[in-house]
Amino acid sequence: SRVRAGQDRKPIAGTRLIREWQGVEHVVTVTAGGFDWEGRPYKSLSAVARAITGTRWNGWVFFGLKNRRGA
Numbered sequence: 844s845r846v847r848a849g850q851d852r853k854p855i856a857g858t859r860l861i862r863e864w865q866g867v868e869h870v871v872t873v874t875a876g877g878f879d880w881e882g883r884p885y886k887s888l889s890a891v892a893r894a895i896t897g898t899r900w901n902g903w904v905f906f907g908l909k910n911r912r913g914a
Contacts, residue, residue: 852908860888860906864895871906 854860858873872879877886885891888902896905903909 854908860908862895862906869895 854873856873856875860871860873860878862869862871869880871888871891874884877884878888878891879885880891880894885894888906888908889900890902892900892902892905901909
């Protein structure tokens with residue numbers, strides 16, 4: 844099977860990603876199978892960003908792992 848672009852750049856398991864949104868600090872932990880936020884598993888950072896903000900985001904951009912214009 845093919846590896847999607849960006850999949851090989853996922854931070855190593857155990858890495859903590861921190862993002863402040865509307866005055867609240869959100870901590871996401873990278874897991875072997877995806878990401879964990881507030882004790883819930885997510886398959887993508889975009890899904891976590893959507894849960895936090897209520898709108899669609901590129902998760903890599905939201906958490907500062909990639910700039911908006913591409914990296």
